[in-house]
Amino acid sequence: MLKRTLTSSLAGALTLCAALTACSGSTGSSSAGAGVPTVRLMVGGIDKQIYLPYKLADQLGFYKKYGVNVVLSTETDGGVGAEDAMASGQVDMAGAWYVHTIDFQVKGKAVEDIVNLSGAPGEREMCATGSGVHSAADWAGKTLGVTDLGSGTDTLTQFLAGQNNLRTSQYTRIGVGAGATAVAALQNGKTACVMTTQPTVVAMEKKNIGYSAIDLATTTGAQQAMGGTWPSAGVLATSAWVNAHKDAAQKVVDALVATMHWIDTHSAADIAGALPPSYVSNGTVSKADYIAALTEDKGQFLPDGIMPAGGPRTVLATEKLVGVKTDSVNLAPTFTNDFAVAANKSEGFTTTTPPAGANG
Numbered sequence: 608m609l610k611r612t613l614t615s616s617l618a619g620a621l622t623l624c625a626a627l628t629a630c631s632g633s634t635g636s637s638s639a640g641a642g643v644p645t646v647r648l649m650v651g652g653i654d655k656q657i658y659l660p661y662k663l664a665d666q667l668g669f670y671k672k673y674g675v676n677v678v679l680s681t682e683t684d685g686g687v688g689a690e691d692a693m694a695s696g697q698v699d700m701a702g703a704w705y706v707h708t709i710d711f712q713v714k715g716k717a718v719e720d721i722v723n724l725s726g727a728p729g730e731r732e733m734c735a736t737g738s739g740v741h742s743a744a745d746w747a748g749k750t751l752g753v754t755d756l757g758s759g760t761d762t763l764t765q766f767l768a769g770q771n772n773l774r775t776s777q778y779t780r781i782g783v784g785a786g787a788t789a790v791a792a793l794q795n796g797k798t799a800c801v802m803t804t805q806p807t808v809v810a811m812e813k814k815n816i817g818y819s820a821i822d823l824a825t826t827t828g829a830q831q832a833m834g835g836t837w838p839s840a841g842v843l844a845t846s847a848w849v850n851a852h853k854d855a856a857q858k859v860v861d862a863l864v865a866t867m868h869w870i871d872t873h874s875a876a877d878i879a880g881a882l883p884p885s886y887v888s889n890g891t892v893s894k895a896d897y898i899a900a901l902t903e904d905k906g907q908f909l910p911d912g913i914m915p916a917g918g919p920r921t922v923l924a925t926e927k928l929v930g931v932k933t934d935s936v937n938l939a940p941t942f943t944n945d946f947a948v949a950a951n952k953s954e955g956f957t958t959t960t961p962p963a964g965a966n967g
Contacts, residue, residue, distance in 0.1 A: 644855035645676040648842070649689040650702035652785065653681035654886045656805040656901055657729030657840055659878070660908070661702045664866040666881050673865070675858035690843055694718060699852070700859065701843045704728075704759050705914075706922050708843060708941035713931060717846035720942040722860040722950075723914045724867060725840040727829035727907040728763060731808050732821035734800040735793050740820050743767040752783035752792045752801035759839070760802040763823065765929040767832065786810075787891055793817050805900035806892040813896060825906040826915075835921035838914055839907075846940065857946050864912040864950035871910035875901035911956060912947035 650661050661679060664670055670677040680698065682689045693701035694716060701707075711718040734740040740749065746768055753760040764780060783792035789807050792798045794816045801817070805824070811817040822828030829837040842859060849856050870878060875898045879887045887897040909915070919938045927933045951957070 643674055643676055644852070644858065645678060646700060646852075646855050646859055647678045647680070647698040648700040648702060648859070649680045649682060649692050649698040651682055651689040651704070653679060653702070655729075655785070656897075656904065657725065657907065658702055659882065659886070660724050660840075660863060660866050660870065662883070662886065663870070663878065663881060664862045666883070667866060667869060669862040669865050670859070673858045673861040675855060675862065677859060677862070690718075693843060694845065699844060699848055699855075702840065703843050705838045705841050705843075705919070705942065706759060706762065706926065709923060709926055709933070709936055709938075710931070712936055712941060713933065717940060718843055719846050719849060719940060720838075720841040720843055720914070721849060721856055722863050722912040722947050723838050723841040723918075723942070724863065724909060724912065725907045726826040726836045726838055726909050726915050726918065728759065728823045728837055728839045729804050729904065729907045730760060730763060730802050730823040731804070731819045731904075732764075732767075732800050732802050732823070733793060733808060733811050733817040734820040735796070735798075735817050736815060738799045740800055742771070742821065743773065744771040746771075746773055746778045746800070748778065749799040750779040750781060750797070752789060752798035752803075753780050754785055754802075755782040756780060758782075762925060762929055764802055766925045767821065769928045770834075790814070790816070790891065805904050806887075806897050808904075809896045809900040810891045813892075824904040827906065829907075833921055833925065835924075836915040836918045837921050837925070838918040841942075849943075857949060860912065860946035861950045861953065864947055865954060867908060867910050867912055868954070868956065870905070870908050875899075875905055878905075911951050913944050913951075914942050914947075 650658050652658055653662055665679060689701040690703040690707040692698050694711060705720045708718045708720055751764055753764050761780060765775060768778060783789045783798060783801055785803055786807055789801050789803045790810055793801050793811060821832055823832055826836060878901060879894060879898045888894040919941060923933055923936060923938060
C-alpha cells in the first residue's frame with residue numbers, strides 16, 4: 608500500500624513528476640514517444656505471486672511491443688491502497704481485486720475491471736502446526752490473521768466464517784501484513800491461522816510452522832470453498848477514464864492478455880527466470896521455493912483475460928454475506944470483456960465469451 612505525501616517544495620514536486628514520467632493534468636494522455644500513451648498503474652503488492660503478471664509484462668517487453676508506456680508502482684504497508692489511489696486520480700489504473708468495483712459502486716463511484724487475470728483469490732488459510740484447524744468451522748475462539756482489517760483477506764475470512772454459521776463475535780481478526788510479519792504472527796502464536804499468499808505460504812511450510820487448511824489459491828479450490836469461481840486480480844480504472852482513453856486501455860489489455868497466454872504456455876521456472884531476482888528470492892524464500900510455490904498455485908491464472916461466467920455473482924454473494932448493502936448493485940458496469948475479446952482476436956486466439964446475463 609502506498610501513501611503519497613504532498614510536499615510544499617516545488618522542486619520536490621517536479622522531481623516526483625519526472626520520476627513518474629506522467630505529470631500532466633490529463634492522466635493517460637502524455638506520451639513516451641509519438642503516439643505512445645503513458646499510463647500509471649499501481650499494483651496492490653507488485654512482488655506478490657498473485658500480482659506477477661503486471662511486472663512480467665514489463666519484463667517481457669510487452670507494454671512496449673503493444674505501444675504503451677506503463678509506469679508501474681506498488682502500494683506499501685500503511686499507505687493508500689492501489690484501488691484508492693486509482694479512484695482519487697493519483698494513478699490511472701490499479702492492479703487490484705475485482706471486488707473493489709462493487710464496493711465503489713455501493714459508494715456511488717463507477718469503477719470497472721477491464722481485464723481479469725485470476726479466477727481465484729490466490730490465498731491460502733495457513734494454520735499453525737498443532738492448531739487442529741482444518742476448516743472455517745474450527746475457527747470459534749481463535750485469532751485469525753488477515754493482511755489488514757477491511758482488506759480483501761478480511762472479507763474472505765468473514766465470508767468463510769459466515770458460511771459455517773460463525774458470527775464475528777465468535778472469533779478475532781487482526782492485521783498481520785504479509786511476508787515476514789505474517790510468518791512471525793503464526794510462528795509466535797499470535798494467531799492460530801493466517802490468510803496469505805505465495806511465496807509466504809511456502810515459507811511457512813518450509814519452517815514447518817503451518818499448513819494449508821483452506822485452498823483459495825487455485826480456481827478449483829476457490830470453487831469448492833466459495834461456491835463458484837471467485838475472480839480476483841485484474842486491472843481497475845474509473846469508467847470515466849476508460850471512456851476517455853479507450854486506445855490506451857486497449858493497449859494495456861493487449862499486453863496483459865499476451866502475458867497471460869505466455870504464463871499459460873511456460874513453466875513456473877520460466878516465469879521465475881523472467882522476473883527480477885528480488886521478486887523471487889529474498890530473506891524469506893529462495894528461488895527454488897518460489898518456483899515450487901508457483902508450480903502449486905499457477906492454476907489461479909486465467910489464460911485469456913476473460914471474466915469467468917458467474918464469477919461476479921459469487922463475489923457479490925461474498926459481499927452480501929459480510930454485510931455490504933448490495934441490494935442496488937448492478938454488476939453489468941463493474942466489468943467489461945470487450946478489451947480482452949479484442950486482444951485475443953488480434954492475437955489469433957479463440958475465446959468463449961460468457962453469454963449476456965451469465966455474470967449477473
